[in-house]
Amino acid sequence: MKRALLIVLDSVGIGHAPDAATxxxxxxxxxxxxxxxxTDLDLPHLDAAGLSAAWAIAAGANAIPDPGxxxxxxxxxxxxxxxxxxxxxWEIAGLPLDEPFATFERFPPEIVGALEKASGVSYLGNYxxxxxxxxxxxxxxxxxxxQPILYTSADSVLQIAAHEDxxxxxxxxxxxxxxxxxxxxxxxxxxxxxxxxxxxxxxQRTANRRDFSLVPARTVLDALTExxxxxxxxxxxxxxxxxxxxxxxxxxxxxxEGMDRxxxxxxxxxxxxxxxxxxxxxxxxxHRRDIVGYANALREFDDWLGRFFGEIxxxxxxxxxxxxxxxxxxxxxxxxxECVPLLARAPxxxxxLGIRRSFADxxxxxxxxxxxxxxPRGKSLL
Numbered sequence: 480m481k482r483a484l485l486i487v488l489d490s491v492g493i494g495h496a497p498d499a500a501t502x503x504x505x506x507x508x509x510x511x512x513x514x515x516x517x518t519d520l521d522l523p524h525l526d527a528a529g530l531s532a533a534w535a536i537a538a539g540a541n542a543i544p545d546p547g548x549x550x551x552x553x554x555x556x557x558x559x560x561x562x563x564x565x566x567x568x569w570e571i572a573g574l575p576l577d578e579p580f581a582t583f584e585r586f587p588p589e590i591v592g593a594l595e596k597a598s599g600v601s602y603l604g605n606y607x608x609x610x611x612x613x614x615x616x617x618x619x620x621x622x623x624x625x626q627p628i629l630y631t632s633a634d635s636v637l638q639i640a641a642h643e644d645x646x647x648x649x650x651x652x653x654x655x656x657x658x659x660x661x662x663x664x665x666x667x668x669x670x671x672x673x674x675x676x677x678x679x680x681x682x683q684r685t686a687n688r689r690d691f692s693l694v695p696a697r698t699v700l701d702a703l704t705e706x707x708x709x710x711x712x713x714x715x716x717x718x719x720x721x722x723x724x725x726x727x728x729x730x731x732x733x734x735x736e737g738m739d740r741x742x743x744x745x746x747x748x749x750x751x752x753x754x755x756x757x758x759x760x761x762x763x764x765x766h767r768r769d770i771v772g773y774a775n776a777l778r779e780f781d782d783w784l785g786r787f788f789g790e791i792x793x794x795x796x797x798x799x800x801x802x803x804x805x806x807x808x809x810x811x812x813x814x815x816x817e818c819v820p821l822l823a824r825a826p827x828x829x830x831x832l833g834i835r836r837s838f839a840d841x842x843x844x845x846x847x848x849x850x851x852x853x854x855p856r857g858k859s860l861l
Contacts, residue, residue, distance in 0.1 A: 482745075482748050483796040483845060483848055483849070484752075484796070484797045484798070486755045486797075486798070486799045487567075487568065487754075487756045488780065488799065488800070489758045489761040489762070491510065491777075491804075491819070491820070492510065492803060492805070493510050493533055493534040493537045493804075493817060494511055494554075494817055495804075495816065495817055495818075496817055496818050501816075502815075502816035504809070507809050507815035508538075508817070509765070509817060511534060512806055512807075513773055513777070513807065516770050517770065517771070517774050520774050520777070521778075522778070523781065523785070525777070525780070525784060527546050527550065528550040530820055531546070532546060532831065533554050533820035536554040536833065536834060543831055548829070550824050550829065551824070551831075551832050552823070552831065552832060553820075553823075554833075555800065555837070556838075557570060557803070557837070559575045559576040559579075560576060560577075561576060561579045561635070562634075562817075563634040563635060563636075563668060563803065563814060564669070564690075564719060565580065565635070565669055565693070566580065566803075567801075567803045568716075568756070569695050569698065570838035571839070571841045571842065572720070572724075572842050573698050573839045573842025573843065573854050574695055574839075574842075575839055575856055580666055582631070582635050583607070585605050585631070586605055586631065590661060591605060593661045594657065597657045597660075598653075598658075600627060600654060602639075603621055603624070604629045605630065608630050609812040610640070610684060610766070611684070612812075613628060614628075614684070615682070618642070618679065625645055628641065628673075633811075633813040634813070635668035636670070637669070637670045637671070638671045639671070640673035641674060641675070642676065643675070644676070646674075651672050651674055652672055655672045655689065656691060662693070663694075669690050669691065671691070672687075672690075687732075688762075690715055692719050692721045694721040695720055695723060698724055699724075699851075699854055700720060700752075700754070701724040702851050703752060703845070704724050706849070708752065709726040709727065709752070710724055711729065711748065711752070713737055713753060713755035714729075733759060734757045737757045738757070738783045740755075741755050752849075759776050760773060761814075765807055766805060766812050768807045768812065770808060773807045791824060793826060794826060796823075796844075798821065798844065801820060802819070821835060821841070821860075823844075823860055825861065827861075838857075840859070841857070843859040843860075844857075847859035847861045
């Protein structure tokens with residue numbers, strides 16, 4: 480009977496990746512720039528687990544701080560050609576991509592036409608834009624006409640926004656399921672339902688977002704469930720993997736709720752993996768370039784982590800990482816190609832684990848921990 484916890488701090492990068500220039504992100508550094516702007520940002524529990532040490536590794540510093548204690552730390556690089564949620568999480572689960580998902584400035588007629596025909600609805604927009612900006616641009620027209628807003632971003636996403644008083648949530652989700660079937664033929668990573676509320680000039684996206692992902696090939700999550708090891712997804716994990724390899728899904732509406740669910744599931748679990756995503760860093764603060772909000776969310780998690788330390792047993796595995804960066808000081812509103820931290824606690828594991836060459840080291844570690852065959856991608860920490 481073994482248990483493990485894997486927490487993804489969505490977008491908490493620790494400095495530009497070696498290939499960041501290819502993505503227009505050379506110099507990006509989510510944690511470094513936030514701490515540089517807000518010099519009073521104190522994250523004692525994350526730093527005790529090795530966050531500052533991992534950041535120093537990613538930066539190539541000559542002196543790596545050693546917080547001591549019983550945690551190990553590393554900086555991880557992504558080998559998949561992308562910087563989006565799906566790509567990052569799939570590689571974490573042992574499925575790196577050889578080719579990037581498709582991206583669009585606007586969707587071609589064969590996609591839009593098929594969507595309009597299948598859903599019986601016509602759409603506004605159809606261009607790349609920030610989610611908050613597009614509500615300012617098209618929200619009033621949407622409310623007046625009832626036409627949902629179709630848009631995309633630098634990521635491989637087809638997003639559909641609608642006011643909850645104009646298009647009921649069930650109808651929006653139905654449209655997105657139709658869009659998902661169409662998107663499958665065009666290698667689009669995610670279809671995202673983006674409901675919002677409010678009035679003209681004050682539109683706000685709600686927590687009723689839903690992600691509809693492309694179905695992945697086999698991941699370590701499948702390997703675990705095939706062997707009878709329960710996999711509990713907290714937050715949007717089940718959506719990211721289209722439910723594949725997930726035994727039980729616990730959706731959440733905020734980081735705070737997510738942390739509560741992690742603690743509850745951990746207390747109730749004697750055998751299995753709890754795989755959690757905390758999305759507020761990215762969704763509420765990274766994309767909106769809100770440095771102070773991002774810092775406050777980090778403080779909230781750090782406070783929770785300090786309380787959670789006492790719940791980790793000597794025979795437990797805990798991994799804390801991220802899926803990409805989203806530097807709130809950076810230009811634009813998109814993700815940033817960065818290294819991510821890997822903070823690990825397990826029996827006999829401590830200290831500097833250096834630079835990990837793939838996010839798939841997480842999958843290899845989980846396979847090793849639960850006694851599965853060696854995972855074909857990545858290298859175990861154990």
